[in-house]
Amino acid sequence: MAKKVAPKRKSKAPRKSASKPQRPAGPKPVYDKVRLPETDQGATVFRTDPLIVKDHYEIDYIHSYAEDSPFFLGLAQGKLLGSECSACHYRFATPRAYCMRCGAATRWLDLPLEGRVHTWTTCYFGSEAFLKETPFNLALVEFDGVNTLLLARLIGATEKEIRVGMPVKARFRRLAQFKPTDVYFVPADKA
Amino acid sequence: MRPVYMISGGITKFTKAEPRKSFRVMVKEAFDYALRDCSKLTVERIDGTVVSYFSDHFTRQLKAGVMAVDMCGLVPKPTIRIEGGGATGGLCFQEAWRHVASGWMDCVVAMGFETMSHVNTWKGNEFIALASDTNFDYPVGGFYTGYYAMMVVRHMHEFGTTVEQLAKVSVKNHRNALHNKWAQHHYDITVEDVRRSPMVAYPLTILDICTMSDGAAVAILASEEVAQHVCDNPVRVLGVGMGSDAMRMADRPHDDVILLKHEDPKWYRGLKYPGVHSFRAGRTACKMAYEKAAIEDPREDLDFVELHDAYTSSEIQTYEDMGLCKYGDGGKFIDQGHPELTGRIPVNPSGGLIACGHPVGATGLMQAVFAFWQLQNNIAKHNDGDATIQVRQQKGKGRRPMRGAIHSHAGTGTYVTVSILESTLA
Ligand SMILES: [Zn+2]
Numbered sequence: 001m002a003k004k005v006a007p008k009r010k011s012k013a014p015r016k017s018a019s020k021p022q023r024p025a026g027p028k029p030v031y032d033k034v035r036l037p038e039t040d041q042g043a044t045v046f047r048t049d050p051l052i053v054k055d056h057y058e059i060d061y062i063h064s065y066a067e068d069s070p071f072f073l074g075l076a077q078g079k080l081l082g083s084e085c086s087a088c089h090y091r092f093a094t095p096r097a098y099c100m101r102c103g104a105a106t107r108w109l110d111l112p113l114e115g116r117v118h119t120w121t122t123c124y125f126g127s128e129a130f131l132k133e134t135p136f137n138l139a140l141v142e143f144d145g146v147n148t149l150l151l152a153r154l155i156g157a158t159e160k161e162i163r164v165g166m167p168v169k170a171r172f173r174r175l176a177q178f179k180p181t182d183v184y185f186v187p188a189d190k191a
Numbered sequence: 192m193r194p195v196y197m198i199s200g201g202i203t204k205f206t207k208a209e210p211r212k213s214f215r216v217m218v219k220e221a222f223d224y225a226l227r228d229c230s231k232l233t234v235e236r237i238d239g240t241v242v243s244y245f246s247d248h249f250t251r252q253l254k255a256g257v258m259a260v261d262m263c264g265l266v267p268k269p270t271i272r273i274e275g276g277g278a279t280g281g282l283c284f285q286e287a288w289r290h291v292a293s294g295w296m297d298c299v300v301a302m303g304f305e306t307m308s309h310v311n312t313w314k315g316n317e318f319i320a321l322a323s324d325t326n327f328d329y330p331v332g333g334f335y336t337g338y339y340a341m342m343v344v345r346h347m348h349e350f351g352t353t354v355e356q357l358a359k360v361s362v363k364n365h366r367n368a369l370h371n372k373w374a375q376h377h378y379d380i381t382v383e384d385v386r387r388s389p390m391v392a393y394p395l396t397i398l399d400i401c402t403m404s405d406g407a408a409v410a411i412l413a414s415e416e417v418a419q420h421v422c423d424n425p426v427r428v429l430g431v432g433m434g435s436d437a438m439r440m441a442d443r444p445h446d447d448v449i450l451l452k453h454e455d456p457k458w459y460r461g462l463k464y465p466g467v468h469s470f471r472a473g474r475t476a477c478k479m480a481y482e483k484a485a486i487e488d489p490r491e492d493l494d495f496v497e498l499h500d501a502y503t504s505s506e507i508q509t510y511e512d513m514g515l516c517k518y519g520d521g522g523k524f525i526d527q528g529h530p531e532l533t534g535r536i537p538v539n540p541s542g543g544l545i546a547c548g549h550p551v552g553a554t555g556l557m558q559a560v561f562a563f564w565q566l567q568n569n570i571a572k573h574n575d576g577d578a579t580i581q582v583r584q585q586k587g588k589g590r591r592p593m594r595g596a597i598h599s600h601a602g603t604g605t606y607v608t609v610s611i612l613e614s615t616l617a
Binding site for chain 1: 210211251311313314316317319320325326327328330331332333334336337338340341342344345348389390391392393437439440441442443444445467
C-alpha cells in the first residue's frame with residue numbers, strides 16, 4: 001500500500017498532536033442547516049420535448065360598476081334604464097355617462113319593456129365561461145323612440161323561429177346576479 | 192411628413208402551436224429573414240423598434256415587447272409597444288411609419304407576434320371577448336363569432352347577402368393559400384364543405400372563421416436616403432389612414448354614409464349607416480388613406496388588397512367599406528368573381544387570415560410582408576418558386592400591378608388601419 005503523504009501546510013497553525021486516536025477514513029454525515037423543505041407538490045407535465053407544463057392562473061377582481069351602477073341596481077327592481085343626452089336628447093339604449101355625439105352629460109331614461117329584434121344569432125360554441133350554456137341566442141334589441149341598441153340574451157325561440165323585427169318583451173331574473181343578464185328577452189307572443 | 196419606404200420583411204410560418212419556440216425566438220427568426228433579404232442593411236443602421244402584440248393574457252408576460260427586442264440585439268435603441276385588438280399589427284406598421292415620416296428616425300423595425308396556443312381554444316375565445324365592454328357585452332355571452340354573426344344577419348336582412356356568398360370567400364381564400372407555403376391551412380374546399388362544417392354561431396360555420404395561431408412578422412421601414420442605400424427594390428408607403436368606432440356595436444349610430452370620392456349620395460338614399468352592418472372605422476380609414484395616396488377610385492387605382500378577413504362576413508363588409516363595390520353589393524362582388532386572383536381586384540391573394548392564420552399582433556405585419564413581396568414582384572423567391580399568387584396585370588388596366596392596400600381591423604370595427612403601398616419598379 002502506498003504511504004499517505006500529508007499535504008504541505010502553509011499555515012502557521014500548530015500541528016495536531018500525534019497522540020490523538022486515528023479515525024477510519026470515509027465520509028461524514030451532513031446535516032444542512034439551510035435547506036428548502038420538500039413538498040409533495042408536483043407538476044402536470046403534458047410533454048417533455050419541449051417541456052410543457054400546466055400553469056394555473058386565477059384572479060378575483062374588485063369590480064366597480066361605478067357610474068353604471070344604477071343600471072344594474074335597476075335590473076334587480078325590474079327597471080330597464082338607458083341614457084338620454086341632456087343637451088341633444090339622443091337616446092342610448094345601453095347607458096353611458098356622456099353623450100357620444102355632443103359630449104354632454106346624460107341622465108337616466110326608463111326604457112320601454114317591449115322592443116324588436118334588430119339582429120340576432122344562435123351560438124353553438126362560445127367562450128369557455130359560457131360554453132356550458134350553449135346553444136344560446138344573442139340579440140341586439142331596438143326600442144321605439146331610442147336611437148341605439150341593447151345586447152341581451154333571447155330565450156323561448158330557436159334559430160328557426162327568430163326573425164329580424166320580431167317583437168320581444170323584457171323579463172327580469174327574480175334573484176338578481178347584478179349582471180347584464182338580469183334582464184333577458186322573450187318573444188312577445190310567448191310572454 | 193417625408194416619404195417612407197418598406198425595405199424588407201420577414202415572417203414565420205403561422206401554425207396552430209409552436210411550443211418549440213418562444214415569441215422572442217419567433218420574432219428573431221422573422222427579423223433575421225428580413226435582414227437576409229436586405230443584405231446591405233446592418234443592425235447599426237436601425238434606429239429603433241415598434242413592437243406589437245395584442246393580449247397580455249395570451250402572452251402571460253408583461254413588457255414582452257422588450258424581450259423580443261433584446262433577443263434581436265436591438266437594445267438599447269428606443270422601442271415602444273403598440274396594442275389595438277385585431278388591428279395591433281396594422282397600428283404597429285403605421286407607428287413605425289410615423290417614426291420615419293416625422294423625421295425622428297431613419298430606419299425602424301416594426302415587429303409583431305402572438306402565441307395563442309398557450310390556452311385552449313375556448314379560453315382563447317374568452318380572452319378575445321374581453322376586448323368587448325366587460326360591463327355590458329362580455330357577461331351577456333362574450334364571443335366574437337357571435338358578434339360577427341349578428342352583424343351579418345343584419346347585413347343579410349338589409350341587402351339580401353346569402354350564406355353561399357359568405358362561403359365563396361372561404362373557398363377563394365383557402366384556394367389562394369394552397370399556393371402560399373407560409374399559410375397555416377392548405378384546404379381545397381367547396382361552398383358545400385363550408386356550409387356542412389360545424390355551425391359556430393348562425394350563420395357562421397367553422398370554415399367562415401379564422402383560427403388562432405402562433406407566429407411573428409417583421410416589416411422594416413426607412414427614409415428615402417436609407418432605402419436608396421440599402422435596398423434595390425423598396426416599396427413606397429404612399430398613404431396611411433385610420434379610424435375608430437364605439438367599443439359597443441350597440442352604440443353605433445344610424446346616420447348617413449360617409450362617402451368616398453367616387454361615390455354618389457343617390458346610391459344610399461334611405462340606408463341607415465353604419466348600423467351594425469358596416470364599419471364606420473374602416474370607411475374612415477380608407478377615406479383618409481385614399482386622400483393621402485391620391486386614390487380617386489379604389490376600383491381603378493388599386494391592384495390588390497390584403498384585408499382583415501377574420502370572418503368571411505367581414506371580408507364582404509370590408510369590400511363595401513373600402514369602396515371596391517357599393518354598400519350592399521359585397522355579396523354580388525364575390526358572386527361576380529371580382530376579388531378572385533384573376534378578377535378585377537384580387538382580395539387576399541395570400542389567403543388572408545382565414546387560411547394564413549391570425550396570430551393577432553403579427554397579422555397586420557404579415558399583410559405588409561405579403562404586399563411588399565407582391566409589389567417587389569418576387570413572390571416566387573419567397574415561396575419555393577411558386578408564383579401562382581403573384582397578382583398579374585388585370586384586364587382593362589393599362590399597367591402591371593403597382594399599388595396594393597393593406598387593411599387591419601379590431602373588435603367589432605373599433606380600430607381600423609389602411610395603408611397604401613406602391614411599387615418603385617420601373
Ligand atoms: Zn348629446
